Amino acid sequence: MSRTVRAGVLAAVALLLAGTTAACGDKEKESTPGKAAVSASPGAGGAGGAGLPRLPASLTDQKPRWTECEAPVKALGPAARAPGARWQCATVRAPLDYADPDGETLGIALIRARAADSERRIGSLLLNFGGPGSSGVASLPGWGTVFDDLGSRYDLVGFDPRGVAGSSGVVCRDSEAMEAAASRLDHTPDDATEEKAFLADAKDFAAGCERRSGTVLPHVGTESAARDMDLLRAVLGDDRLHYLGFSYGTRLGAVYAHLFPQRVGRLVLDAVSDPSADDVRHARNQTTGFQRALENYLADCAAQGADCPVGTDPEAGAERVAALLRRLDRDPLPATGGRELTESLARTGIVRALYTEQLWTRLTDALREALQAGTGSRLLALADAYNDRDESGRYSNQSHSQRAISCADSADRLSLDEARELLPEFRELSPVFGEFLAWDLAGWCAGWPVREDAGRPDVSAKGADPILVIGTTGDPATPYEGARIMADGLGKGVGIHLTYEGEGHGAYSSGNACTKRAVDAYFLDGEVPEDGTTCS
Helix, strand or coil, X not given: CCCCCCCCCCHHXXXXXXXXXXXXXXXXXXXXXXXXXXXXCHHHHCCCCCCCCCCCHHHHCXXXXXXXXXXXXXXXXXXXXXXXXXXXXXXXXXXXXXXXXXXXEEEEEEEEECCCCHHHCCEEEEEECCCCCCCHHHHHHHCCCCCCCHHHCEEEEEECCCCECCECCCCCCCHHHHHHHHHHCCCCCCCHHHHHHHHHXXXXXXXXXXXXXXXXXXXXXXXXXXHHHHHHXXXXXXXXXEEEEECHHHHHHHHHHHHCHHHEEEEEEECCCCCCCCXXXXXXXXXXXXXXXXXXHHHHHHCCHHHCCXXXXXXXXXXXXXXXXXXXXXXXXXXXXXXXXXXXXXXXXXXXXXXXXXXXXXXXXXXXXXXXXXXXXXXXXXHHHHHCECCCCCECCHHHHHHHXXXXXXXXXXXXXXXXXXXXXXXXHCCCCHHHHHHXXXXXXXXCCCCCCCCCCCCCCCCCCCEEEEEEEECCCCCCHHHHHHHHHHCCCCEEEEEXXXXXXXXXXXXXXXXXXXXXXXXXXXXXXXXXXEEC
8 A cells, every 4th residue: 555644645636536526814915926025044934943045036036938738648537628728837946955045956847727817817826736746737737627716816836846746756666666565565564574574665665765866855845845835936926825735735835834924825725734743643643534534434335225345334344344454465356457456455445435435436336346256456446546556557656756755854763663562552543544554654764865853844824814724524634633733833813724524635626615615715805714614
């Protein structure tokens, strides 16, 4: 199973939602195109902290050369527009190291769709789709019509954060090695031999990252990406940053708000990662969140009666799923193309389906096939979609970037012994997901060549305009409780908390009309909802 991110992931959902229906300070503040202020220094941005050198004019005075481009084919879903129908691409240079702004640079890849109503244009709306590691250049077109209302008055801008895809994307191993790890490695080792193989693979992955991407690896953390966003804001001609971030994108947006509170325009953080959690607590939160989502699915399945392959008792259904995984650990099921469904791949497939209620029917079909027909093709297909594996066996580098950014953001490095001590607690939290997430704490950053001291981010943003923070009660990857913690952390009067009583990872794209109205009114009219608003 590819990692369920400590900070939340939206990469798989971005492509999935392509075919679905898915207020702040100065009211109606218009952004004036032209040269805008930019600084690499937190102090100059309005927040405390050690200052950094100002950026040279060669970077701040850039004018992006927008050219028509085709949206990446893999990002297109049933609702997406034809390639090239509205998209423009450009690259903006940024310092590799903000402490040395006159030194080496890297390119930040952008894609945009111009505001439909140019006469009433507010500015650019920067979007981040989570991960970390999701390509905004690939993801934005794949959301189809979801952002059309916002795109009436904003230029919609997707970007690849540093270390991702077209922005010096981190590469750690080839697809053959990715396939071997996905299909043969036991991510919940049962004995000393499997533990040794598990740790050796983690260290081999880290060594590959250093060997292939060692130059960029020390500079892919969230703080540097937030500084990139301020550079983009200035280069795009906006006095303030308007931003919509999902999942990991909520961490990125909150770090930006802390560094540059006076430059916060209209910011929405949706599917919020708990900013107060260390790695163990993040894993504990996700274990709880995915178990909660599984139980919600099982209750829905049970209501179908005899059609539910795991029975009409949700508690017994959870045990049947756990028992299936234990059997797969011993005896994988055959699947199409001569492949096999292992325990790890089956768990990955289940995780993929729990990201949105719209995949629950596919999960039911996949569990029925595995439990009754004794084949694993449907669960394997769900796992492949999550792992971003195409039909020819090629993997994208998204998981490489994901690992590089999350390890750069954390100083936590658990040993196998420390992870082993957590197993009883995590198994109690979830017999399906707990063991994997406990072991993952030891394997994810094992042998990582870059050790940062970033830890938990400071998200206080005193002086910023109100920021809309949205939590979904049934969110599996970034559990609901994190949104309230984020809103409080941003500061009184800054963090505005909105609850969506529903399922899935992300509220704006869920199809809930109440949530969409609140977000659209905030972005388009500057209307700030009352703190504590609930949509259902």
